[in-house]
Amino acid sequence: MPSIIKTISGRGIPVRGNDIDTDRIIPARYLRCVTFDGLGAYAFEDDRAQLKAQGKLHSFDDARFAGAKVLVANANFGCGSSREHAPQAIARWGVQAIIAVSYSEIFHGNCVAMGLPAVRVSQADSEALQSIIEADPKAEVILDIEVLKVSVAGKTFACQLGDGPRKQFLNGSWDALGELVEGLPQVKAKAAKLPYLNAFG
Amino acid sequence: MPILPPLDGSHMSRNTLFDKVWDLHAIRTLPSGQSQLFIGLHMIHEVTSPQAFAWLRERKLTVAFPERSVATVDHIVPTENQARPYADGLAEDMMQAIERNCREFGIRLYQPGSGKQGVVHIVAPEQGLTQPGMTVACGDSHTATHGAFGAIAFGIGTSQVRDVLATQTMSMSRMKVRKIDVKGRLKPGVTAKDLILHILRVLSAKGGVGFAYEFAGEGIMSLSMEERMTICNMAIEGGARCGYINPDQVTFDYLKGREFAPTGAAFDKAVAFWKSIASSPDAEFDDVKTFDASAVEPTVTWGISPDQGIAVGEKIPAKESFAASEQPGIEEAYAYMGFKPGQPIAGTSIDVAFIGSCTNGRISDLRAAAEVIKKHGGMVKASVKAFVVPGSEAVKKAAEAEGLHEVFRAHGFEWREAGCSMCLAMNPDKLKGKQLSMSTSNRNFKGRQGSPEGRTLLASPAMVAIAALEGVVTDVRSLLEGGSVPPGRAG
Numbered sequence: 001m002p003s004i005i006k007t008i009s010g011r012g013i014p015v016r017g018n019d020i021d022t023d024r025i026i027p028a029r030y031l032r033c034v035t036f037d038g039l040g041a042y043a044f045e046d047d048r049a050q051l052k053a054q055g056k057l058h059s060f061d062d063a064r065f066a067g068a069k070v071l072v073a074n075a076n077f078g079c080g081s082s083r084e085h086a087p088q089a090i091a092r093w094g095v096q097a098i099i100a101v102s103y104s105e106i107f108h109g110n111c112v113a114m115g116l117p118a119v120r121v122s123q124a125d126s127e128a129l130q131s132i133i134e135a136d137p138k139a140e141v142i143l144d145i146e147v148l149k150v151s152v153a154g155k156t157f158a159c160q161l162g163d164g165p166r167k168q169f170l171n172g173s174w175d176a177l178g179e180l181v182e183g184l185p186q187v188k189a190k191a192a193k194l195p196y197l198n199a200f201g
Numbered sequence: 202m203p204i205l206p207p208l209d210g211s212h213m214s215r216n217t218l219f220d221k222v223w224d225l226h227a228i229r230t231l232p233s234g235q236s237q238l239f240i241g242l243h244m245i246h247e248v249t250s251p252q253a254f255a256w257l258r259e260r261k262l263t264v265a266f267p268e269r270s271v272a273t274v275d276h277i278v279p280t281e282n283q284a285r286p287y288a289d290g291l292a293e294d295m296m297q298a299i300e301r302n303c304r305e306f307g308i309r310l311y312q313p314g315s316g317k318q319g320v321v322h323i324v325a326p327e328q329g330l331t332q333p334g335m336t337v338a339c340g341d342s343h344t345a346t347h348g349a350f351g352a353i354a355f356g357i358g359t360s361q362v363r364d365v366l367a368t369q370t371m372s373m374s375r376m377k378v379r380k381i382d383v384k385g386r387l388k389p390g391v392t393a394k395d396l397i398l399h400i401l402r403v404l405s406a407k408g409g410v411g412f413a414y415e416f417a418g419e420g421i422m423s424l425s426m427e428e429r430m431t432i433c434n435m436a437i438e439g440g441a442r443c444g445y446i447n448p449d450q451v452t453f454d455y456l457k458g459r460e461f462a463p464t465g466a467a468f469d470k471a472v473a474f475w476k477s478i479a480s481s482p483d484a485e486f487d488d489v490k491t492f493d494a495s496a497v498e499p500t501v502t503w504g505i506s507p508d509q510g511i512a513v514g515e516k517i518p519a520k521e522s523f524a525a526s527e528q529p530g531i532e533e534a535y536a537y538m539g540f541k542p543g544q545p546i547a548g549t550s551i552d553v554a555f556i557g558s559c560t561n562g563r564i565s566d567l568r569a570a571a572e573v574i575k576k577h578g579g580m581v582k583a584s585v586k587a588f589v590v591p592g593s594e595a596v597k598k599a600a601e602a603e604g605l606h607e608v609f610r611a612h613g614f615e616w617r618e619a620g621c622s623m624c625l626a627m628n629p630d631k632l633k634g635k636q637l638s639m640s641t642s643n644r645n646f647k648g649r650q651g652s653p654e655g656r657t658l659l660a661s662p663a664m665v666a667i668a669a670l671e672g673v674v675t676d677v678r679s680l681l682e683g684g685s686v687p688p689g690r691a692g
Contacts, residue, residue, distance in 0.1 A: 018530050019406055019506050023646045028626040032291035034251035034298045046653040076407035082342040084358035105442045106356050113360035164233040164374055176372035177364050183237050186228050187370055190239050200470035
């Protein structure tokens with residue numbers, strides 16, 4: 001059930017690059033499922049394998065970032081498919097908040113609906129945060145949704161979040177279903193008036 | 202400077218179709234400041250719905266308006282052997298889940314063999330379910346397609362699928378509206394697919410975040426309904442969650458006589474309503490961008506994002522032609538695709554040719570491909586695997602009635618059953634290794650077509666058809682304009 005989310009603190013994990021699409025976050029073969037359980041193991045699987053083949057390490061495979069809670073990405077993160085499997089995989093891996101320059105809207109909506117704060121920072125700040133985390137993976141990143149600030153290693157960065165989602169996290173109403181259900185009498189009244197549900201009368 | 206258009210309440214647009222349809226469906230302002238928005242048509246498929254139904258059961262909720270949802274199966278459906286149970290046990294589990302969920306909650310399900318199954322974004326329009334002035338939602342980003350009718354159509358995640366099932370509403374913030382004003386008309390050999398790839402190239406994959414796109418102008422209104430669907434389908438590839446086109450006589454003519462379209466006097470009343478929700482002459486937009494349709498050429502993507510497209514006669518661009526922040530992504534695209542800047546795209550050898558998907562799997566797309574094949578007269582190159590996947594059972598039936606399947610088969614193309622097929626890697630149709638596919642689908646993302654190293658060039662059905670026959674990327678106008686350009690070369 002929904003709960004209040006004001007601050008997230010924990011170690012950071014960088015995922016560099018613009019336009020990281022949801023096929024990269026969770027390849028489509030893992031969408032052949034009827035629950036989201038277990039998706040965390042497959043987050044970024046193809047990117048991880050590709051880097052491994054080149055003798056490199058994806059941050060999700062890098063022991064220095066194991067147990068991180070705050071993912072720092074760049075622009076247009078989560079573009080492409082609407083699959084909620086993507087933020088579900090990231091969350092089930094252990095991420096509790098995302099900081100990025102921008103998001104696709106569907107991805108961002110999915111994050112809010114799951115109670116996963118996803119805030120925006122400038123391109124320069126996203127890169128600065130990634131560099132700080134890379135230099136000191138143990139540094140604690142603190143995201144404060146109330147004052148919209150990210151602090152790490154003695155530095156503070158301003159971040160953005162729409163007023164709606166911000167309120168939803170702060171008052172614990174990010175799972176909108178309860179409120180939507182409360183509105184059902186008004187929903188029925190609306191349906192009784194819509195032209196296409198009433199023979200265009 | 203704001204990083205993104207502000208998401209809450211700061212839109213300026215007025216009297217656009219988006220504003221009118223939004224206002225018609227907004228029920229109330231929620232404590233978060235977002236709106237509770239009524240959804241007129243909800244579509245369901247097997248991939249993004251099982252968890253939503255499970256959550257309904259957990260919370261002991263039911264489906265509020267089961268008659269306003271319609272389900273079909275498309276992503277996981279094999280396009281060769283459709284015998285049940287499916288060879289893929291996970292796919293079979295998903296099929297059984299949607300069958301059980303629809304039965305239990307009283308939702309209409311178009312199954313394979315019903316004559317109405319197919320890619321969800323092809324099925325709903327052909328049944329007349331998608332209509333102007335509606336709000337439409339589906340757990341699939343290409344829901345934007347339905348905007349072609351003058352609906353506002355949103356792709357949503359599974360949590361929102363749950364919300365729509367339980368209440369026929371969702372919580373949402375209003376978007377800004379950008380008018381994309383396309384002057385002039387497309388030249389022969391240039392299609393709606395080329396136009397939208399060109400628009401994406403100019404406005405970028407993220408340029409539309411925060412916006413609904415209104416596609417307007419002679420270059421859009423001169424398109425058929427099916428071409429309009431191709432345009433709106435790919436609005437999401439430009440970051441715009443929805444794209445729409447004002448309804449006109451083309452829209453009304455398409456709808457007349459379809460199963461769920463109004464009939465008799467109600468149809469005339471419907472037309473009056475549909476006209477009333479179009480953007481008014483005095484509509485105000487948050488932004489306007491202008492394009493010239495006559496300047497668009499057959500376009501092919503070369504990279505790993507749908508905005509990385511070039512005219513078939515162009516060379517792969519140098520990274521210096523992009524902003525500094527984009528250059529690492531451009532280098533990544535060169536490396537993944539195995540292409541070098543300055544290399545022409547025409548003449549690139551392909552391994553696979555795929556014609557189908559919610560972007561280009563409609564009857565007019567198959568006709569366009571067949572016409573190219575007949576004019577060319579050759580066979581699919583031995584080095585190329587080419588296949589045509591109708592977007593729905595109805596498209597398949599129509600194509601077979603016209604003999605299109607015989608054209609495809611006679612020239613070496615496989616003819617399949619309806620489904621999403623190789624648009625994405627959820628069924629047996631997949632690339633292998635580093636194969637290069639030329640595809641009429643919508644995404645050229647890394648690994649999208651089923652091999653983690655597989656590569657995709659996006660193009661129109663005509664361009665994919667001629668590439669299958671030539672074995673290389675070829676300007677289709679070489680054929681349509683009387684063969685003045687040698688095959689395999691740019692026009």
